[in-house]
Amino acid sequence: MTATTFFEISGPDAGRLRAFYRGALGLPVGDPDPSGYALVPPDGGIGGAIWDGTATAGSYAVFYVQVDDVDAAVDRVTAGGGAVVLAPRPHGPARIAHVSDPAGNRVGLFQWTGQPPG
Template sequence: MGQPVAYFEITSTAPEKIRDFYSELFGWTTEADPSMEGYAMVDTGAGPDAISGGISPSQGPGDTGVKIYVRVEDLEGGVAKAAELGADTLLPPMELPGGYGRIAVVSDPDGNPVGLWA
């Protein structure tokens, strides 16, 4: 059985503008959290089984775009397998605040970031 997409993240140099864009386009609601450096959780309004997401301010050059996070059973194993397949580790495994689990980010062979979430 395959691993499900569990989360999406949109990173922008103009996060307020991007939040407004997606809210107007799709009817999403977002609210930036100052304690999380302006990170905004996204409520797509699609119900409790919908994939959730967030909109993040850019942290540095080249980090803007959309990435998906895929649920994995073994975070370190997923990062190691990605490396065997030619990926670079962009963000090593780390704990999420609030007990939301652990994530890592790797690049696919074209350089696209892909999040792993356990």
């Protein structure tokens, strides 16, 4: 399966980001879990999350493409002229990576490795 199914927004002041996206754009951002990860339900679109991931991946707003195999997708990205921004790694019940396209735009890749939420 390949589909755009999730987005994620990261920055050093996740509380301010949550307030911004709630107030300015009306996103139904939930309260953060103990790790600081606040889910945004799909509500007719794709779901996502807001958190402070700056320690591992920096500040970003990225959409995720669900793939069957993150490592194989990363290989295809680099063969196609893209680059690895964040190497494949575990992330909750998923395995993720961030890559860039040939223009330098960041894109997230993920595959379920555990039980998907919900």
